[in-house]
């Protein structure tokens with residue numbers, strides 16, 4: 001991870017700030033994730049394949065376990081990293097954390113897991129924290145809980161051919177993808193829990209179209225190792241790493257995402273929108 005991060009910055013010194021921020025947040029996540037107890041997966045063998053066939057998530061919102069005290073600790077450390085390493089001052093985050101009561105925090109976690117924007121706004125009424133900052137804080141602080149729960153499930157499931165544009169484990173959108181070197185399979189990575197699943201190359205993960213005349217890709221001449229797959233049906237795009245040094249287990253997709261911001265610009269200039277929201281925008 002550290003070696004990779006250095007390579008990105010060597011190639012593109014302008015990434016220094018955002019990569020340092022990502023590394024800071026990641027080290028908080030990793031350190032505190034070690035204190036989340038391992039738990040046995042709540043479903044096993046046949047139930048896993050049955051759920052996948054039914055199109056149900058392997059990890060439904062009500063099956064997530066979040067230790068509130070530990071979550072608070074992660075949030076405080078993340079806020080401290082953002083204050084130290086962020087290029088823009090982070091307003092209101094620490095005040096918010098000091099003032100938020102446990103019952104409100106529990107409500108925020110539940111509504112975040114269920115994508116209940118209305119309930120989030122109701123809880124946040126009167127609190128001075130910008131919605132994108134709250135999203136960032138919840139997203140990165142809940143990630144370690146997701147990693148822990150998703151890892152054991154993904155290991156037991158066959159996720160090579162899942163024609164779903166949302167994560168089969170937690171239901172969130174893919175942040176980016178890569179082409180698997182052994183067989184060229186397009187693998188997407190979940191922006192929330194990090195699960196990787198195989199998805200057809202000639203299908204849009206956001207509207208699921210397979211109309212070939214609507215699908216295309218572009219790349220930058222100086223960077224043939226990355227592509228942007230565009231969809232003319234829904235107007236969205238996803239970035240994909242097509243060649244990389246080393247093993248794909250070592251591929252840090254959130255760093256790939258940060259390092260390919262030039263491709264977001266190129267796609268947006270052509271009028272396409274990103275399919276999955278950015279956390280470190």
Ligand SMILES: [Zn+2]
Pocket residue numbers: 150167168169170171172190191192193194195
């Ligand atoms: Zn997921």
Ligand SMILES: [Zn+2]
Pocket residue numbers: 204205206207208209231232233234235236
């Ligand atoms: Zn589409």
